[in-house]
Amino acid sequence: MMTRFHLTPRLLVAAFITTCATLGGAFAASAATAPGTVISNTSSAVYSDANSNSYTTNSATVSVTVQNAPSMVVTAGTGQTVAPGQTITDTFSIQNTGNASGNVALGADATIAGTQYRERDAVVLYGYDRQRDDPVHHVGESQHRTCFAGKRRRRQQLDFNRRYVCAFVERNVG
Amino acid sequence: MTYARAAAAILTAVLPALAATAAIAKPVVVVTLAQATVVTAADGAEHVAALTDNVPVTRGTAIRYTVSAKDTGTDPARRLALTGRVPSGTAYTPGSLRGPGGHAEYSLDGKTFSAHPMVAVKTSAGSVLQPADPAQYVVVRWVKDAPLDANTSTGFSYEVRVK
Numbered sequence: 001m002m003t004r005f006h007l008t009p010r011l012l013v014a015a016f017i018t019t020c021a022t023l024g025g026a027f028a029a030s031a032a033t034a035p036g037t038v039i040s041n042t043s044s045a046v047y048s049d050a051n052s053n054s055y056t057t058n059s060a061t062v063s064v065t066v067q068n069a070p071s072m073v074v075t076a077g078t079g080q081t082v083a084p085g086q087t088i089t090d091t092f093s094i095q096n097t098g099n100a101s102g103n104v105a106l107g108a109d110a111t112i113a114g115t116q117y118r119e120r121d122a123v124v125l126y127g128y129d130r131q132r133d134d135p136v137h138h139v140g141e142s143q144h145r146t147c148f149a150g151k152r153r154r155r156q157q158l159d160f161n162r163r164y165v166c167a168f169v170e171r172n173v174g
Numbered sequence: 175m176t177y178a179r180a181a182a183a184i185l186t187a188v189l190p191a192l193a194a195t196a197a198i199a200k201p202v203v204v205v206t207l208a209q210a211t212v213v214t215a216a217d218g219a220e221h222v223a224a225l226t227d228n229v230p231v232t233r234g235t236a237i238r239y240t241v242s243a244k245d246t247g248t249d250p251a252r253r254l255a256l257t258g259r260v261p262s263g264t265a266y267t268p269g270s271l272r273g274p275g276g277h278a279e280y281s282l283d284g285k286t287f288s289a290h291p292m293v294a295v296k297t298s299a300g301s302v303l304q305p306a307d308p309a310q311y312v313v314v315r316w317v318k319d320a321p322l323d324a325n326t327s328t329g330f331s332y333e334v335r336v337k
Contacts, residue, residue, distance in 0.1 A: 050200075062207050
């Protein structure tokens with residue numbers, strides 16, 4: 001597993017260090033149906049009359065089109081608390097079971113009780129971005145963390161057919 | 175088609191009332207297919223929503239197909255078998271077939287049907303027949319036990335999941 005930390009001295013007191021790592025290889029599932037595929041179906045009836053003459057008739061065809069969409073299954077870390085000055089790692093397993101790449105926002109439930117988040121520490125790290133359209137960043141709130149794959153500054157979305165682990169290293173700055 | 179049956183067909187089309195009194199009564203089954211999405215909530219409750227043609231779905235979407243048949247003729251339809259396909263890009267949901275008064279059969283090739291399709295698996299002891307993975311079904315068939323009376327309806331449903 002590849003894990004990287006990107007820290008500057010100023011950020012050593014940061015509330016967050018976030019890493020995002022990919023578990024190599026596709027998970028054991030069949031290949032996704034390609035977006036744009038039309039799934040169509042026709043039913044039929046076969047029957048006989050009293051003289052054993054056989055008849056066949058078909059229904060009209062119905063169809064749907066497969067959409068290009070990621071589908072994230074996030075297994076959240078367990079609720080933990082951390083004492084002032086201590087660091088804790090909260091790990092999320094993320095699996096994109098869709099048929100397109102995408103990113104996933106880890107909501108407020110990703111927050112570990114007892115950790116603090118400071119606006120001035122909110123820099124984009126590998127695997128972490130704060131949502132820029134979130135108008136409120138209060139101390140103590142660390143919600144709307146988004147997990148991306150890829151290297152710093154070359155942020156990539158999460159491939160489908162892969163499993164990822166997002167590890168949020170949080171420190172209670174007391 | 176014999177002349178007598180051809181004549182009956184014309185009568186059926188032109189003079190339905192007359193045809194009903196004619197000696198040649200026959201079943202005429204009309205089959206329809208409907209599709210819906212099925213979402214199972216966390217509490218286990220099922221939410222079924224009609225799915226119109228070309229509404230986008232995505233991987234993992236559960237689609238329920240309902241095959242309905244009505245005998246619009248003048249005589250019961252005997253040995254009625256309704257089939258539905260498991261479309262390419264989807265897999266049959268095991269155990270999802272529902273239909274009152276009939277039994278289910280499945281096909282791995284669209285030609286031969288069995289209540290329990292088997293596949294040959296090579297082992298050290300030679301080729302052994304084992305139950306096929308339901309994900310390999312390509313067509314499902316529902317065979318009605320009793321004849322379908324004229325002017326009555328029947329049907330079955332089954333589910334697939336987008337791969």
